Amino acid sequence: MSDASVLTPAVPKPDHIPDALVYDFDLWHDPALNADPGARLLDLAKNAPPVFWSPRQTGTWFVAGFEAASEAARDWESFSSEFMPYEQLKAINEARPEGMPHIPMPFPICLDPPTHVKYRQPLNSVFSPKAMSALLGNIREQASELVEAFKRTPDREFISSVAEALPVTVFLNMMGLPLDQKDHFRQLVKVSLPGLKAQEEMLGPSLAITAAMRETIIARREDPKEDLISRLWKTEIDGHPMTMGDMENLSILLFLAGLDTVIQAIGFGVRHLAIDLEMQENLRANPGLINDAKEELMRRYTFANVHRHVTRDMEFYGAPMKKGDWVLVSLPIADLDPMHFKEPGRLDPEREEKVHIAFGTGPHRCLGSHLARLELQVIYEELLKRVPSFHLNADRPPTFHGGSVIGVDTLHLDWDG
Ligand code: HEM
Structure with missing residues (x-):
């Protein structure tokens, strides 16, 4: 039962939206989503139209069917990632008053081709599978240390001990940032990510993040x-x-x-293993199966929704969209689409329809997918090797949050011994 008091206010439906395509869903505050995202997203994939309009979040389209979401993510000419035109973004920085710091912009994720391509190009080679595999030894070392330390914690809370700590340490190491800044960066992750809800809330955290990296960036220019x-x-x-x-x-x-x-990928994956003990034991006994299992876990628990706006009036999968309409391409709902995936709620690493869009698709497809896969592979291997059969702590059930990146806040595990 949804509690209307916690939802963002509903805006009036614009005239061009037909009643049949209105589906009231609040991606940030939906109580069922916050209680159990895996179950609520499955329910949406089954019951909501493949493209629907919700009056929450100032009114937005959700592109939720697998085919529709894949097409919207690829069609950058109709679905733009630019919340502000590139020239305007550049002008903001050029016009800033003397002494005001540069305003960091996450190029190229907020740019459309062809400008997008210019900014993505330098990243392609530094994020190649080869460049990322060089990080393997370090990732394994960090992961094994964190899991061993986690085993000694009294409350066995996995998110803060491992899921948060691993990517932050890997990031600092990969970038060449001082490891003694670990706690500061973990704090920055906490304060900055809820800000993704609104662009205007991002300035403060963005300046704090670049401030934390500036010294190293300057130093490496002279001394690579x-x-x-x-x-x-x-x-x-x-x-x-x-x-x-x-x-x-x-x-x-x-x-x-x-x-x-x-x-979040680690959090959702480990939470699944803690309730699917058969799969957990199977992977522990056969680590060679982890590779396919981690991919299926990514599909079943896809969590990133991507923002776009419509650039022209058009009919899209039966939805009359108007230039300027906001769109959330819901990769999490799309990856559970029963029209595309047989029994989408079931974890089946052997399934025929293996290709998912958890990392997006089209020009903005995730650049860090090789690194993310490496981190996931290693953490599953190390956890299964080092911790005996684990399950959820029955007295402290996991907690979750909605949002454009849906996530796990706490995950208390338990095991004998
Ligand atoms: C499991 C973990 C991850 C997931 C699920 C994920 C998901 C995504 C998705 C869905 C997009 C597409 C955004 C869009 O279409 O607007 C994206 C883009 C991107 N991701 Fe990831 N990501 C992950 C990890 C990483 C890591 C570890 C890095 C690098 C450190 C990274 C770097 C990027 C970059 C740079 C883009 C922007 C690409 C562009 O705009 O061309 N990601 N990611």
């Missing part, structure tokens, strides 16, 4: 090392050498895109 910041300094954007502003933009992008996401 083997880390990603040093390698990015050697790349170019559209034939021009990197500027300090470009480096800050890329750093903020990687922080925002690469930390919270991995935390």
Whole structure:
């Protein structure tokens, strides 16, 4: 039963939206979503139209069917990622008063092609599978240490001990940032990510994040090392050498895109293993199966919704969209679409329809998917190897949050011994 008092206010339905396509769903505050996202998203995939309009979040379309979501994510000409035109974004920085810091912009996630391509290009080589596999040894070392420390914690709360700590440590190490800033960065993750709800709330956290990286970025320009910041300094954007502003933009992008996401993927995956003991035992006995299982866990618990706006009046999967309408491409609902996935709620690493869109699709498809997969593979391996059969703590059930990135807040595990 939904509690209307916690929902964001509903806005009046614009005239161009037919009643049949209105479905009242609040991605941030829906009580059923916050109680159990996996169950609520499955229910939406079954019962909501593949494209619907919700009066919450100032009124937005949800593109939720698998085919429709895949098409919307690829069709950047009709569904723009630019919350503000590129030229205007650039002008904001150029016009800022003397002494005011550069305003970091997460390019290229908020840009459309062809400008998007210019900013994505330097990142392609530094995020290649080969470049990422070089991080494997370090990821394993961090993961095993964190799991061992987790075993000694009195309350066995997994998110803060492991799921949050691992991506932050991997990020600092990959970027070449000082490891003694770990706690500061974990704090920045906590304060900045709820801000993703609204662009205007992002300025403060964005400035704090770039401030935390600035010293290292400047140092690596003069004295390059083997880390990603040093390698990015050697790349170019559209034939021009990197500027300090470009480096800050890329750093903020990687922080925002690469930390919270991995935390949630680990959180949802481990929560599943804690309730599906048969699968847990099977993976513990056969670590070779972890590779396919982690991919199916990504599909079953897809959690990132991506924002777009409509660039022209059009009919899209029967929905009359108007230029300027807001759109949430709901990858989590799409990956549970019963028209595309047989028994979508069932975890089946052997399923025929293996391809999912948890990492998006189209020009903005996730650049960090190789790194994320590596982190997931290693954490499942280390956890299953080092912790005996674990289950949820019956007295402290997991807690979750909705939002554009749906997530697990707390996960208390338990085991004998
Ligand atoms: C399981 C973890 C992850 C998930 C589920 C995920 C998901 C996504 C999704 C859905 C997009 C598409 C956004 C859009 O269409 O607007 C995206 C883009 C992106 N991701 Fe990830 N991501 C993950 C981890 C990472 C990591 C570890 C990094 C790097 C440190 C990263 C870097 C990026 C970047 C740079 C983009 C923007 C690409 C572009 O705009 O061209 N991601 N990610």
